[in-house]
Amino acid sequence: MRVINFNPGPAGLPLPALERARDELLDFQGSGMSVMEHSHRGKEYEAVHDEAISLLTELLGIPATHQVLFLTGGASQQFAQVPMNFLTPDTGADYLMTGVWSEKAFEEAKYYGKPRVAATTVQPDKHYTRVPRQDELKLDAKAAYVHLTSNNTIYGTQWHTFPDVGNVPLVADMSSDFLWKRIDVSRFGLIYAGAQKNLGPSGVTLVVADKAFIARGRKDIPKFFRYTTHAENNSLYNTPPTFAIYLVRNVLAWMKGLGGLEQMERQNREKAALLYGAIDRNSGFYRAPVERESRSVMNVVFHLPSEELNAAFVAEAKKAGMVGLKGHRTAGGIRVSTYNAVTVENVRTLATFMDHFVKTRG
Amino acid sequence: MRVINFNPGPAGLPLPALERARDELLDFQGSGMSVMEHSHRGKEYEAVHDEAISLLTELLGIPATHQVLFLTGGASQQFAQVPMNFLTPDTGADYLMTGVWSEKAFEEAKYYGKPRVAATTVQPDKHYTRVPRQDELKLDAKAAYVHLTSNNTIYGTQWHTFPDVGNVPLVADMSSDFLWKRIDVSRFGLIYAGAQKNLGPSGVTLVVADKAFIARGRKDIPKFFRYTTHAENNSLYNTPPTFAIYLVRNVLAWMKGLGGLEQMERQNREKAALLYGAIDRNSGFYRAPVERESRSVMNVVFHLPSEELNAAFVAEAKKAGMVGLKGHRTAGGIRVSTYNAVTVENVRTLATFMDHFVKTRG
Numbered sequence: 001m002r003v004i005n006f007n008p009g010p011a012g013l014p015l016p017a018l019e020r021a022r023d024e025l026l027d028f029q030g031s032g033m034s035v036m037e038h039s040h041r042g043k044e045y046e047a048v049h050d051e052a053i054s055l056l057t058e059l060l061g062i063p064a065t066h067q068v069l070f071l072t073g074g075a076s077q078q079f080a081q082v083p084m085n086f087l088t089p090d091t092g093a094d095y096l097m098t099g100v101w102s103e104k105a106f107e108e109a110k111y112y113g114k115p116r117v118a119a120t121t122v123q124p125d126k127h128y129t130r131v132p133r134q135d136e137l138k139l140d141a142k143a144a145y146v147h148l149t150s151n152n153t154i155y156g157t158q159w160h161t162f163p164d165v166g167n168v169p170l171v172a173d174m175s176s177d178f179l180w181k182r183i184d185v186s187r188f189g190l191i192y193a194g195a196q197k198n199l200g201p202s203g204v205t206l207v208v209a210d211k212a213f214i215a216r217g218r219k220d221i222p223k224f225f226r227y228t229t230h231a232e233n234n235s236l237y238n239t240p241p242t243f244a245i246y247l248v249r250n251v252l253a254w255m256k257g258l259g260g261l262e263q264m265e266r267q268n269r270e271k272a273a274l275l276y277g278a279i280d281r282n283s284g285f286y287r288a289p290v291e292r293e294s295r296s297v298m299n300v301v302f303h304l305p306s307e308e309l310n311a312a313f314v315a316e317a318k319k320a321g322m323v324g325l326k327g328h329r330t331a332g333g334i335r336v337s338t339y340n341a342v343t344v345e346n347v348r349t350l351a352t353f354m355d356h357f358v359k360t361r362g
Numbered sequence: 363m364r365v366i367n368f369n370p371g372p373a374g375l376p377l378p379a380l381e382r383a384r385d386e387l388l389d390f391q392g393s394g395m396s397v398m399e400h401s402h403r404g405k406e407y408e409a410v411h412d413e414a415i416s417l418l419t420e421l422l423g424i425p426a427t428h429q430v431l432f433l434t435g436g437a438s439q440q441f442a443q444v445p446m447n448f449l450t451p452d453t454g455a456d457y458l459m460t461g462v463w464s465e466k467a468f469e470e471a472k473y474y475g476k477p478r479v480a481a482t483t484v485q486p487d488k489h490y491t492r493v494p495r496q497d498e499l500k501l502d503a504k505a506a507y508v509h510l511t512s513n514n515t516i517y518g519t520q521w522h523t524f525p526d527v528g529n530v531p532l533v534a535d536m537s538s539d540f541l542w543k544r545i546d547v548s549r550f551g552l553i554y555a556g557a558q559k560n561l562g563p564s565g566v567t568l569v570v571a572d573k574a575f576i577a578r579g580r581k582d583i584p585k586f587f588r589y590t591t592h593a594e595n596n597s598l599y600n601t602p603p604t605f606a607i608y609l610v611r612n613v614l615a616w617m618k619g620l621g622g623l624e625q626m627e628r629q630n631r632e633k634a635a636l637l638y639g640a641i642d643r644n645s646g647f648y649r650a651p652v653e654r655e656s657r658s659v660m661n662v663v664f665h666l667p668s669e670e671l672n673a674a675f676v677a678e679a680k681k682a683g684m685v686g687l688k689g690h691r692t693a694g695g696i697r698v699s700t701y702n703a704v705t706v707e708n709v710r711t712l713a714t715f716m717d718h719f720v721k722t723r724g
Contacts, residue, residue, distance in 0.1 A: 001389075001394055002388065002389065002394050002395060003393070003394030003395060005394075005395050005399055007399065007400070007401050008401070009401075009601065010398060010399060010400060010401060010402060010601065010604055011399065012395065012399050013396065013398070013399055015388070018387060018388055018396055019388070021387060022384055022387040022388060025380060025383060025384040025387065026364065026377070026380055026381070026384060027363075027364065031365070032363055032364050032365030032367075032683075032685075033364060033365060033367050033374065033685075034375065034380055036372060036375070036563040036564070036609075037367055037369065037372060037373065037374050037375055038369070038372060039369050039370070039371075039372060039686070040372060040564065072434035072435050072439075072565065072603070073434050073435060073439075073586070073600070074600050074601050075600075076586050076599070076600035077434075077435075077586055077600075079584070079586065080584035080585075080586045080587060084584075107585070108584040108585065108586060111582065111583060111584050194601060196601055201398040201603075201604065201605045202398070202402065202601045202602065202603055202604050202605070203434065203565045203566070203602075203603030203604070203605065203606050204565070220473065221473060222441070222442035222446075222470040222473045223442075223469070223470065224435070224438050224439055224441065224442045224470060225442060237438070238435070238436050238437075238438035238439075239371065239372065239436050239556060239558055239564045240564065240565075241434070241563075241564055241565030241603060241606065242372055242563065242564050242565070243563045243564070243565065243605070243606070244565055244603065244605070244606070247398075321394075323394075323395075324401070
C-alpha cells in the first residue's frame with residue numbers, strides 16, 4: 001500500500017507516471033528493451049526527449065526567446081555553473097539572500113567574480129522568516145545578473161511576486177517550486193531546477209535559458225560547462241540521464257492531462273489554504289514562524305509547543321500513513337512539502353489529523 | 363519479447379536487475395513508496411547507496427587508500443573536472459591519445475593548464491587502430507597526472523596492459539570497460555566511468571579516487587567541483603541520482619551472484635573470441651581494422667566489403683532480433699558492443715549469423 005508522502009525532495013511522484021514506467025520497464029513501446037537501454041541518439045529515445053521539451057514549453061508558455069535544457073548535478077552544480085558562465089574576476093552579480101540555498105549559491109560565485117548581497121532577510125539567529133520587499137533591494141545596474149531562490153524549502157518562504165530588477169538578467173533557482181503555476185518566463189535570463197520536487201526523480205536539472213543571455217556567456221571555460229554547448233546540441237552533447245528525462249516526460253504528460261498549470265495552481269493554493277487554515281485556527285498550539293506574505297505554497301513549516309510534541313506529531317502521523325513531516329535539521333519543527341504530486345485529499349487528511357492532534361494533545 | 367541488444371551505450375542491462383526494479387517500482391521493500399521517492403538522507407535509500415559502494419569495493423578489490431564516489435555529467439564532465447582539480451595555468455599533464463574521447467579530454471584540459479600529448483597513435487586519416495606501446499610514451503616526470511582512455515568505443519581498441527607511468531598519478535577514463543575484469547586499483551590516482559555501458563543507466567558517473575591524490579586538489583575552485591567535497595560527504599553533499607545508483611546496485615548484486623569479476627572476465631573473453639573468430643575465419647569478407655594486440659574485448663569493430671553489405675548486415679541482423687550493430691558515424695562499418703549484460707549465447711547467435719551471412723552474401 002502506498003503511503004501519503006510529504007517528503008521535501010526527492011519527493012512523491014504521481015502514481016500514473018510511475019505506473020506507466022513500471023508497465024513498460026522491460027519493453028518500451030514494443031521495442032524489446034527498456035527506454036533506459038535505448039541509445040540517446042535513436043529515434044525511440046529522441047521522441048521522448050523532444051516530447052518532454054515540447055510539453056514543458058506548452059505548459060509553462062515558454063517563448064521562442066528561451067530554450068529548455070536538461071543538465072545534471074542539481075541546483076548545487078548550477079550555483080557554480082552560473083557564475084562560471086557569466087562572471088569575470090572584475091564583474092559583480094547581485095544575490096538576494098533568503099536562506100541556506102542562496103547562501104550556498106553566493107559562496108560558489110566568489111570563485112569567479114564579485115557577488116554582492118543586494119538584499120538579505122537574515123535574522124540575528126541566522127534564520128529567515130520572509131523574502132525581501134522590493135524597497136529593500138539595493139541593486140547594481142551593472143551587475144551581470146541578479147540571483148534569487150524562488151522558494152526556500154528549509155524555511156518555508158516563497159517569492160509570490162518576482163522583484164523588478166530593471167534590465168539586469170534575473171537568474172532564479174526554482175528547484176522547489178518550478179511548475180506549480182504559470183510564470184512570465186520572458187522576465188528571466190535563466191531558470192534552473194533540480195527535478196526531484198515537482199518534476200521527477202533526482203538526477204536531472206531543468207534549465208530554461210534566454211538564448212541571448214547565454215550567448216553572452218564566457219567562451220574561455222570548458223565546452224562542457226557552457227550553456228551554449230547544450231543549447232546547440234538540444235541537450236544531447238553528451239549522454240543525458242535518459243531515464244530521469246523519461247520520467248519527467250511522464251510527469252509532464254500527467255500534468256497536462258489534469259488540466260495544466262492552471263489546475264496545478266488551483267490545487268496547490270487549496271492545499272496551502274487547508275494547512276495554513278489548520279495552523280491559524282489552532283494558533284495557540286501550532287506556531288508558523290514565517291511572515292504571512294512570504295508563506296510558501298510548497299513547504300508549510302510550523303512548530304508545536306515542545307520538541308516532544310514535534311516528535312509525537314511525526315510518529316502519530318506515520319501511524320496514520322503520512323510520512324516525510326520532520327522539519328529540516330537547521331530549522332526544526334514540522335515541514336509539510338506539498339509538491340504537485342501530493343493531492344488535495346492527502347492534505348485534507350493531514351489537516352484533519354492536525355485538528356485532532358490538538359484536541360488529544362493540546 | 364526482448365531483443366538482443368548490442369547498443370554501444372546506453373546499453374542493455376541484465377534482465378534480473380531490471381525485473382527487480384520493476385517489481386518494486388511502486389513500493390520499495392514495503393515502504394509504501396518507490397525508491398526514487400525516498401529521501402536521499404533516509405535509512406532506506408542510504409542502505410542502497412552504501413550497498414552499491416560496498417559491492418563495488420568487494421568486486422573490484424578496492425583498497426582502503428581509495429574511495430568510491432557517485433557523481434554526474436558522465437565522462438564529458440570529468441574531462442573538465444579532472445584538470446580543474448589538478449592543474450594550474452603553469453602545470454602540465456600528459457595525455458595518451460587513442461581516439462575521439464581522449465581528444466575531447468585533452469581539449470577541456472587546456473582551459474586549466476598545459477596538457478601535453480605524451481603519445482598518440484593517430485593516423486594520417488585521423489583514425490586510430492591501436493593503443494601506444496610502452497616504448498612510445500614520452501612522459502614528463504613533473505606532470506600533474508597521466509590521462510588515458512582505457513577502451514575506445516568508437517575504434518574498438520583497448521589497453522590490455524596499463525602503462526608504467528612511474529610516480530605520476532594515472533587517471534583513466536574507463537567509461538566503456540569498467541568492471542569487465544579485475545584491475546589493480548592501487549595503480550590509479552583516479553578512475554572515472556559513466557555507468558551506461560557495463561554498470562547501469564545513464565545519469566551517474568562512478569569515480570574511484572586515491573584519497574591522497576584528491577586531497578592535493580585545488581581549494582580555489584567551487585566546493586561542488588572538488589572531489590574532496592563528495593568524498594567527505596559519502597557522495598551525499600547534494601542530492602545524488604538515487605534511482606540510477608539503485609539500478610547500479612542491482613547490476614552489481616547480479617554480478618556478484620554470477621561469480622564476480624572472474625566470471626565476467628571469462629564470459630567477456632569468450633564473447634570476444636567468438637566474434638574475432640568469426641571475423642578471422644572469414645577474413646576475406648570481414649575486415650577488422652584494429653591491430654591484433656589492441657583489439658577490444660568490449661567493442662568489436664569490422665567492415666564488410668561495401669557500404670551496401672554493411673547496411674544489409676545491420677538490416678538482416680535486426681530481422682533476426684539483434685540490434686545496435688551500426689558502427690559509430692566517424693568510423694563506419696559494424697560495431698558489436700558486448701558489455702557485461704550481453705550473454706555468451708547472444709554473441710554465439712551473432713557469430714553464427716556472421717558465418718551464415720558470408721555464405722549467402724559473400
